[in-house]
Amino acid sequence: MPLPLVLGHEGAGVVEAAGSAVQKVQPGDHVAIRFLACGRCRPNLDGSSAGCANFNAMNFAGRRQDGSHALALSDGDAPSDRFFGQSSFAGNAIAHEANAVKVRKDAPLELVAPLGCGIQTGAGTVLRALKVTVGSSFAVTGAGAVGLSAVMAARVAGATTVIAVDMVPSRSELALELGATHTVSGKELDAVSEIQRITGEGVDFALEPPACPH
Structure with missing residues (x-):
């Protein structure tokens, strides 16, 4: 992934905002964030999200599939982002509803975070x-x-x-x-x-x- 780059996986946190098309989570929900899969390829349809045929493009391309970025620098340039579909080393992470998994609000976020990968x-x-x-x-x-x-x-x-x-x-x-x-x-x-x-x-x-x- 080209530099500058925002890394970070195994994210966990509280949803602050959700896009108008999002149905799975809403503001206030506690979530753990895993890798991102396309949900449309044959391995995904067969039940293997980890075997996603588009795994590298979804998690390591440094941008969304349409070429846009989720983050921007103060000079208007865009860093590589979307690492594991989240780049969660940032204070706020922009994920997709497909890789944001809702968890109980009494579950410590620092303990549920490793569910996202390890x-x-x-x-x-x-x-x-x-x-x-x-x-x-x-x-x-x-x-x-x-x-x-x-x-x-x-x-x-x-x-x-x-x-x-x-x-x-x-x-x-x-x-x-x-x-x-x-x-x-x-x-x-x-x-x-x-x-x-x-x-x-x-x-x-x-x-x-x-x-x-x-």
């Missing part, structure tokens, strides 16, 4: 893509937002061996609190050998979270 990426991969099964073994490399969400989802799915690999002790401790049965220090041990030692042969399912803005 949590749905980790949990969605485990539950929808990998389809982790009851009694299976699962390992995730990295215990950040995506990895920890995957750990929780693996336990929900019924995995009985859940291994989190990370180099930061505090993250490993949190992984155990959230459902991991084992942790492996990738800094001190060979992760593959240690996983094989724990399981006897290896895991049924494994996830290496993608490099993303977390």
Whole structure:
């Protein structure tokens, strides 16, 4: 995306204004903001918004699909915006009703914000893509937002061996609190050998979270 650029994803906040065509949310609603999908391509119509054929154009082009911008600079020029359909590092973010998800007003916004990317990426991969099964073994490399969400989802799915690999002790401790049965220090041990030692042969399912803005 060309500079200048307003980044920011995993936004959450209170709707201050809504366009005349918006039906899904109204001023005063609390929302979490996720990525933007076109809603018209085949993957979207088949139920996979993350597989949107226009994902890059909707989230990384730096402008709306018609070429216009949601933001403007004081000199009249326009910065690249619409990052993940929101550019929510700004004090106010302009989203689309398609990626603004209404949440309960008593839900802390700082806790629901990660639902917009990290949590749905980790949990969605485990539950929808990998389809982790009851009694299976699962390992995730990295215990950040995506990895920890995957750990929780693996336990929900019924995995009985859940291994989190990370180099930061505090993250490993949190992984155990959230459902991991084992942790492996990738800094001190060979992760593959240690996983094989724990399981006897290896895991049924494994996830290496993608490099993303977390």
